[in-house]
Structures are given as C-alpha cells and as structure tokens.
Amino acid sequence: MPSMPSAEQIQKILDPLFPGLMGVRIVTLEPERIVAELEVRPDLCTAGGILHGGAYMAFADTLGAVGTVVNLPQGKRTTTTDSSTKFIGGAKVNTTVVGESVALHRGRTTMVWQTTIKSQEGKLCAVVTQTQLVLDA
Amino acid sequence: MPSMPSAEQIQKILDPLFPGLMGVRIVTLEPERIVAELEVRPDLCTAGGILHGGAYMAFADTLGAVGTVVNLPQGKRTTTTDSSTKFIGGAKVNTTVVGESVALHRGRTTMVWQTTIKSQEGKLCAVVTQTQLVLDA
Amino acid sequence: MPSMPSAEQIQKILDPLFPGLMGVRIVTLEPERIVAELEVRPDLCTAGGILHGGAYMAFADTLGAVGTVVNLPQGKRTTTTDSSTKFIGGAKVNTTVVGESVALHRGRTTMVWQTTIKSQEGKLCAVVTQTQLVLDA
C-alpha cells in the first residue's frame, strides 16, 4: 500500500468536487476511521430549516469513499455499489454535524464502511452503510 | 387532499434549498410520478469527472420527498426514514441525467418511492428506493 | 453462456437447501425474469399469523440469486453483496404469495435484481433489491 495521504491532501482533492460545494471538512484521517464536519448552511437544508436527507447521504458517501481510497492497494480503484441510510433525527440550520466513518470490512474485493452522523450536541442523526467494490485501475 | 401544486411552484420552494444548490430542475409533476433533470456540473462530480454518488442520492431523495408531499392529506407532514441506492453506471461531467420517481406505495402511514436515474443516452445509472413516514404536522 | 436450465432443474437444486425448507416453487424461469410461489405456512409466519419478514427476504434472495446464476458466463460464480427490502403489506397465513424478480442490470462485474412480492389478491407486500457480485469460479 502507498503511504497514507494527509487530511490536508485529501481535502485539496475534495475541494473542487461535490464535497467542496457542500463544505465537507476532513478532520481526522486514519486507515480505519475518517472524521469530518459539515456546517448546516441554509443551502444544504430542506424545508423547515433542517439538513436535507441528501446532504447526509452525500456527506457519508464522501467519507466511506475516502476511507476506501486510503486503503486501496496500488493499481486498484473503487466505486460505491450500494448505500443504505437510516434517518434518525434532524440537524438544525446553522449548527454543525460530525460524521465518523469506520471500516466494517476491508477485503480484497469489497470494503464496507459505516458512517454515523451526529449533531453538535451528540444526538444521532443518521447511519449510512455502504459497499465499495475494489477494481483494477 | 389539497389541489396539486404545479412544477413551477415546487421549483420555487426547492431553489433556495439543497436541490437548488445542486441545480435540480423539476420537469413533470404528477401524483404518482415526478421527473426531473440534473446537469452534471464539475462541482457535482467525484474524482474522474463522473457524478458523485452523493449527488445521485440527493437528487433522488428530493424527488421522492416531493412526490410524498404532493400526496399528503391536509394536516400531515413527511420525513424520510430510510433510503437504499444501487449504483449501476457512471454519468459523465457536462452531460445531463434524468431522474424519474414513481410511487410503489402510497399508504396512510408510509409511502415508498423508487427513483431511476438515467444518463442522457438512456443508460441506467442508479436506482434509489426510499420510505417516507407520514406524520401529524 | 451455457444453455438455460429449466425451472425443474433449478427446483431440484433448491429442494435440499433453504428454499426447499421454506417451500419455494419456481414457476417461470427466463433470462430476465423469475417467478415463484410460496405458501404462507404457519411455520413461515411471525406472531399474528402473517408471513415473517425474514421469509420475504429469503424468498427474494433466492430468486435474485437464481436469476444471476442463469446469466453467469462459464467459469464464473456469484455472491450477494447487499440486499435492501421495503416492507409494504402483510401476507396472511394459509394464502400464497407470488414473487417476481426482474433484472435491473446484468453487467460483467455486478448484476442487480429486484423482486416484487404480492399477495394472491395482487396486493404489494414487499420490494427487495439486491446486488450480486460476479466472481471467478
């Protein structure tokens, strides 16, 4: 495996992409655990001033994909094959949510990552579980 | 049920919200079927110039929620309880994807909507199935 | 691809396995569509005399896997990587449910099958979507 990139290096890759549009900030980058923050801006919300369900899912998808990428052997790439989300609680506009993605499985053919998103008070908002296929680059 | 809003009315509600940030455009609004378009802008992509998995999910979540809202009896509101996505094919930057959401179930307690996202050539990109809980407003 | 097996040949393979314990009966076997029946025996139910949620999922998983197997190129095998189910309505004891599984995608790396389970009156009971990975045998 290549040497682990830093959170800053990953952040630079994300910034011009969809996670950058949303404002995803990578806080911690470890081989089995990625932590990031997302400010609940008004333009990330749905009606009623709470974070849009799609924003939870896009936030989590980013973390699970980053987790997979930093674990890929050389000459491999990854794609998400499926993602399942349980929505549990709302996150209010102008607060910050924290996402933590942990590896449930890191195999040669697939990796499975689970992301837990909590409000800034620590209340559980959503749980996202995704499968990443490992393919030849 | 209140009279059906128009696609333009729904578009105006969405524009200042997350679907507006992404550029979701509602094309057709019927009680059992919502169609919308999304331009694959560079800032909606992941690495490699393809639409970010999270953008598919946010696009679909928007359509399933709109479909539920236009079917809600007065005095009710809705929240997504879960969403499951199968990713099947990539959509390239600077193309347009089309999402079509159809009601699999419209009950008093839950509604289930399934959104199929296709490339502009009609290739299947993703299928998203979501459950909406119907609650007292 | 090898010549298509018959429904009877597949039934013989299933009978000593879990689908046989449950009483799954393959009715129609086509490359893009599998239909089967399941009698809602008391020992397939949960409390209250309705088909157990797990029985729906096992019934569907069987059909999606059979669908994949009959589409595998020689020298390949398959495994389910994920399955997502929306439960919509109950099926009563001593009735028969019908499952129809259709291919949403039949690719070289993955196949995606969706199974719709209906009561004998045609009421929608559950929708199951599963991804099958295609691997070297």
Place this chain on the structure above:
Amino acid sequence: MPSMPSAEQIQKILDPLFPGLMGVRIVTLEPERIVAELEVRPDLCTAGGILHGGAYMAFADTLGAVGTVVNLPQGKRTTTTDSSTKFIGGAKVNTTVVGESVALHRGRTTMVWQTTIKSQEGKLCAVVTQTQLVLDA
C-alpha cells in the same frame, strides 16, 4: 413499559414460528441488546455448503423485532418497514453463527436495530440494519 420477558418466554413464542423452523436460539435478552445462535444446518444453506443469504436476513430480522417488542410501551405494536444487509463472509455448514442485535435508536415512532452476525471463529459474516415502526396496537 411492562416488565421485561425472559429469554425463555421469548423462545417459546418463537418456536412454532419461522425462527423456530430455522432453529434460532435466544441466548441473551437485554433492553438494548439481543444475542442468539443459529446452527448452520444443511437445510439452511445455499449451494456450496454455506449459510443462505436469506437465513442471515431472517435471523437478523427476528432479533431486531424481538428487541423492539421488549421495548414497546403498552398498547403499541411494531412492524419492520425496511431492512438492509451487507454480506461480508460465508458461514460453513455444520458450524454455528452468533447474532448480536443492538439498538441504534429507540424512539416513540421508530426504532432502529443493527444486527452483526459472526462465525464461531468470530469472523464477520453480515451486518443488517432495520427500521421498526411503532404503531397503535
């Protein structure tokens, strides 16, 4: 909430039902955690002598439902609205798998339970996350 039933009382309810047909044995019953065992009998397998994917899902669905039932306030009942499974590893015939279901959320309207199934050597086989709706009885 009524007093907590014992594992033996729950086992007696399950035995004439689908979990009884499969041989699910409840080992530990706590308000936030249910543990059970399942012997990988030949008639629970798929081709190749490994536990059928549907058996994993039915095993987990049983545990999440039991967990919800023991947490229901009086006058309430529950139904599974959705279930999502990631399959990670196979379990061989004539071994025993262990399922542990923990509450991710126990709310007034929904509960979310996650079941982890491991082989007898402790290898992760599957993760199942399900939403239970809480309804008036």
